[in-house]
Amino acid sequence: MHAFARLLDQLAFTPARNAKLILLRDYLAGAPDPERGWALASLTGALRFETAKAGFIRKAAEARLDPQLFALSYDFVGDLAETVALIWPASPDTGSEPELPEVVEMLRNASRRQVQQLLEGWLDAIADATGRWALLKLLTGGLRVGVSARLAKQALALLGGVKIHDIEDVWHSQEPPYADLFAWLEGRSGRPSALTPGRFRPVMLAQAIDGQPDPPTGDFARYDAADYAAEWKWDGIRVQAVSEKGVRRLYSRTGEDVAPAFPDVVAALDFDGVLDGELLIFRDGHARPFGDLQQRLNRKTADAKLMAQYPAGIRAYDLLVERGQDIRHLPFRDRRERLVSFVTSLRNPRIDLSPLQPFADWAMLAQLRGRPPDGDPQVAEGLMLKRWDSPYEAGRPRGPWFKWKRDPHLVDAVLMYAQRGHGKRSGFYSDYTFGVWRRDANGDLMLTPVGKAYFGFTDEELKRLDKFVRDNTVERFGPVRAVRADRDFGLVLEVAFEGLQRSSRHKSGIAMRFPRINRIRWDKPAREADELGGLERMLDATDRRSG
Amino acid sequence: MPSFDSLLRRTAEGLYCPAGDFHVDPVRPVARAVITHGHADHARSGHGSVLATAPTLAIMQARYGESFAGVTEAVSYGQAVSRNGVRVTLAPAGHVLGSAQVVLSWNGMTIVVSGDYKRRRDPTCPPFVPVPCDVFVTEATFGLPVFRFPDAADETARLLKSVGQFPGRTHLVGVYALGKAQRLIRLLRQAGYGDTLYMHGAIAAMNAVYQAQGVPLGPLAPATESGGDRLPGRIVLAPPSAIADKWARRFADPLPAFASGWMQVRARARQRQVELPLVLSDHADWNELTDTLTELKPQEVWITHGDEDGLLRWATLNGLAARALEISGYGDEDD
Numbered sequence A: 001m002h003a004f005a006r007l008l009d010q011l012a013f014t015p016a017r018n019a020k021l022i023l024l025r026d027y028l029a030g031a032p033d034p035e036r037g038w039a040l041a042s043l044t045g046a047l048r049f050e051t052a053k054a055g056f057i058r059k060a061a062e063a064r065l066d067p068q069l070f071a072l073s074y075d076f077v078g079d080l081a082e083t084v085a086l087i088w089p090a091s092p093d094t095g096s097e098p099e100l101p102e103v104v105e106m107l108r109n110a111s112r113r114q115v116q117q118l119l120e121g122w123l124d125a126i127a128d129a130t131g132r133w134a135l136l137k138l139l140t141g142g143l144r145v146g147v148s149a150r151l152a153k154q155a156l157a158l159l160g161g162v163k164i165h166d167i168e169d170v171w172h173s174q175e176p177p178y179a180d181l182f183a184w185l186e187g188r189s190g191r192p193s194a195l196t197p198g199r200f201r202p203v204m205l206a207q208a209i210d211g212q213p214d215p216p217t218g219d220f221a222r223y224d225a226a227d228y229a230a231e232w233k234w235d236g237i238r239v240q241a242v243s244e245k246g247v248r249r250l251y252s253r254t255g256e257d258v259a260p261a262f263p264d265v266v267a268a269l270d271f272d273g274v275l276d277g278e279l280l281i282f283r284d285g286h287a288r289p290f291g292d293l294q295q296r297l298n299r300k301t302a303d304a305k306l307m308a309q310y311p312a313g314i315r316a317y318d319l320l321v322e323r324g325q326d327i328r329h330l331p332f333r334d335r336r337e338r339l340v341s342f343v344t345s346l347r348n349p350r351i352d353l354s355p356l357q358p359f360a361d362w363a364m365l366a367q368l369r370g371r372p373p374d375g376d377p378q379v380a381e382g383l384m385l386k387r388w389d390s391p392y393e394a395g396r397p398r399g400p401w402f403k404w405k406r407d408p409h410l411v412d413a414v415l416m417y418a419q420r421g422h423g424k425r426s427g428f429y430s431d432y433t434f435g436v437w438r439r440d441a442n443g444d445l446m447l448t449p450v451g452k453a454y455f456g457f458t459d460e461e462l463k464r465l466d467k468f469v470r471d472n473t474v475e476r477f478g479p480v481r482a483v484r485a486d487r488d489f490g491l492v493l494e495v496a497f498e499g500l501q502r503s504s505r506h507k508s509g510i511a512m513r514f515p516r517i518n519r520i521r522w523d524k525p526a527r528e529a530d531e532l533g534g535l536e537r538m539l540d541a542t543d544r545r546s547g
Numbered sequence B: 001m002p003s004f005d006s007l008l009r010r011t012a013e014g015l016y017c018p019a020g021d022f023h024v025d026p027v028r029p030v031a032r033a034v035i036t037h038g039h040a041d042h043a044r045s046g047h048g049s050v051l052a053t054a055p056t057l058a059i060m061q062a063r064y065g066e067s068f069a070g071v072t073e074a075v076s077y078g079q080a081v082s083r084n085g086v087r088v089t090l091a092p093a094g095h096v097l098g099s100a101q102v103v104l105s106w107n108g109m110t111i112v113v114s115g116d117y118k119r120r121r122d123p124t125c126p127p128f129v130p131v132p133c134d135v136f137v138t139e140a141t142f143g144l145p146v147f148r149f150p151d152a153a154d155e156t157a158r159l160l161k162s163v164g165q166f167p168g169r170t171h172l173v174g175v176y177a178l179g180k181a182q183r184l185i186r187l188l189r190q191a192g193y194g195d196t197l198y199m200h201g202a203i204a205a206m207n208a209v210y211q212a213q214g215v216p217l218g219p220l221a222p223a224t225e226s227g228g229d230r231l232p233g234r235i236v237l238a239p240p241s242a243i244a245d246k247w248a249r250r251f252a253d254p255l256p257a258f259a260s261g262w263m264q265v266r267a268r269a270r271q272r273q274v275e276l277p278l279v280l281s282d283h284a285d286w287n288e289l290t291d292t293l294t295e296l297k298p299q300e301v302w303i304t305h306g307d308e309d310g311l312l313r314w315a316t317l318n319g320l321a322a323r324a325l326e327i328s329g330y331g332d333e334d335d
Helices: A002-013 A017-030 A035-043 A054-064 A067-077 A080-087 A100-109 A112-125 A129-140 A149-160 A164-171 A179-185 A263-267 A290-294 A304-309 A332-346 A362-370 A459-471 A532-546 B054-064 B152-165 B180-190 B201-212 B246-250 B266-271 B286-296 B308-317
Strands: A228-233 A237-244 A247-252 A273-283 A312-322 A351-353 A382-387 A401-405 A409-420 A429-439 A445-453 A473-477 A480-483 A492-497 A499-502 A510-513 A516-521 B009-011 B014-017 B022-024 B032-034 B047-052 B069-074 B081-083 B086-092 B100-106 B109-113 B135-140 B171-174 B197-199 B220-222 B235-238 B255-259 B276-278 B300-306 B321-324
Touching: A002 A017, A002 A035, A002 A129, A002 B266, A002 B276, A017 A035, A017 A149, A017 B152, A035 A100, A035 A149, A035 A179, A054 A067, A054 A080, A054 A112, A054 A129, A067 A080, A067 B308, A080 A129, A100 A112, A100 A129, A112 A129, A149 A164, A149 A179, A228 A332, A228 A401, A237 A312, A247 A263, A263 A312, A273 A290, A273 A332, A290 A499, A312 A332, A332 A351, A362 A382, A409 A445, A409 A459, A409 A532, A429 A459, A429 A492, A429 A532, A445 A492, A445 A510, A445 A532, A459 A473, A459 A480, A459 A516, A492 A510, A499 A532, A510 A532, B047 B054, B054 B069, B054 B201, B135 B286, B135 B308, B152 B171, B152 B180, B152 B255, B152 B276, B180 B197, B180 B201, B180 B235, B197 B201, B201 B220, B201 B235, B266 B276, B286 B308, B300 B308, B308 B321
Parallel strands: A312 A351, B022 B032, B032 B047, B047 B069, B109 B135, B135 B300, B171 B235, B171 B255, B197 B220, B197 B235, B255 B276, B300 B321
Antiparallel strands: A228 A382, A237 A247, A237 A273, A273 A312, A382 A401, A409 A429, A409 A480, A409 A492, A429 A445, A473 A480, A492 A516, A499 A510, B009 B014, B014 B022, B081 B086, B086 B100, B100 B109
């Protein structure tokens, strides 16, 4: 348990992705089987204990500790599991410290009553607070140390000196504790078979296109428009829908199975093959904005009411496997032809085709992108370009596929708070919360925060921003500073963003997608920044256009 | 027999000995002071006379200059002096170099003012010596059972492991300039780390005092005069306020660490944006506090500062008479 506990502890304090990768790789290289396999499973969310609940922790604490000392401690620490981990009067002589595989094995088979006993026994046997903390995290399943499944796979790739697609290729045929996977990565055996029905196929991604269409520069000059097909880039989440030999899966583009949250979509996978498409909310046959899909994401399940209110479906882009036959090597032109007849023959309203947009040259396509026709294209993110002759290959190769996103929306906002950054940005105030004007109950214009951005500026600009923050701090809260921002003084940031969503979690009622600093308006008076009404109208307009 | 407060009581200036007419660690300038140790919240300048150990006087002089007090008197541990019939001796407190407990004996009663102390081995100062007493005046900086510190060697090992894992990053360790810095340096040396350690200016001054008092620290260099080298893979010691601020920018992808007892609590580490929290304290943790009280079994326990509620509750549960003195002004420097 010790090494795993240390790993969790370090990951929790390490913000940078690359540093997390090194920690993971080093742990996986050093830990024995099957411990590292179980560790990997718990980090990637493949491990859940139905019988373990946070209530056990409280109960254990109440039975063992003076309530007043416990209350004082909890009040100071502020986290139940951490308080118990720190305060627990361990008596290591009561037994040997449990190893991770033993903990996993016993928890998997234990009844609720047994879990309570096991928990107290393990807390007694683990001598250090970090170990007890890790045990409690593992038990309740909320590791929250900032490791995605993708990152864990990246670490495996690093460990084995292979590409992440190689990991993804075999990942879904592997089960914890992944002994075959590690044996392969360490060169002790061959690559494990990936030929499991329902497995994930690593996804092909697009590069952002470079240059201007008219007159053509960059990629537009480099490539011939006639070689490419164009379609809309729909604004949902990219999915791979698999239905093979009775196994149905709905994978996100990183290979996470999102099927449990979309039973309505899974029920519609009444075919034999693998589709690549966009997961969207459909109403009356029309795609809804991303905000609607958001209502169904990051949930473990979906109830009937939610599914009726936000019915989901797939808009198909590509066909990878057709009735047992892998057609990824075929050119896009041929796959498209098969896709059309495949989807048409399904006759299922939850699965439709992403239509191709005919065009003569880049200039014409640019017009289409600038002024999308009424209906669904209004809520598209932009265009996708696919070479007619391109096979379906994993990763993000340059040339065969391009994305050409719509120009972002812009808003002039006022800097309100700044937080210090990490790593290379240590010591710089580099994370900025910005707001727009809103009329309060008295009719006065006050700033209300609408988003947070931490990139989009050069190093030179960062230095200047940092200085501005330091010179104009009005209040401090830990690592955060409030800067002066009122009608007469403030720094205006031109913020670019991809879209808006309604959000009850934000005071302004609005959440921005992908905000970043587009320009710093040192010249613009704060009072001339935008008002919340403008953003609200944009949101209303999106609802109307697509509705 | 006179009551305990004829020998020691709390006044606006801090602890005062009426029988001997002097203060212990006064928070404002007074005529006569006995100083337990050199941390700024206990050792202030401007007193008429100061009695302390020689290292404590050296630290005060380095901090405040030659004329930090009217008269100074250096005493060694165990050497008794008399003040109006009150016998005053200093005993090692194990907190930092020169740190002492003040033992006051008068009319058959003994009160020990422990100042700040710890019970763990510290390679930069002699260990705490328990002195039997009627009243034990204790700190309670970490007076909650959540504070039970790990072995210092484990924490040092974690730092060195991280240096090995991230050779491209400067490990920037926040430490208090007096005590913690030198202890960490000695711990690193004991762990076999022989490379040059790099110092913020505020720490270099205190290192010089320790070295002059005979504490070997190995090769040290100023962190800011490295000729444009951004010190990747090196360990830099700096005051806590510097590790996440402007000063840190000169280093290679700095990895902020902080050596403090407060690092036991995750939220404290996150607030300071620390990536490597090292739980290393010069104060007694919960076990050391309660073990000391159990060992000494004084008639009364007086708590000067810190988290007194926790320790008061423990005393109640264990049948010890205890009260909080609530002295304000302590704990400012080394929290």
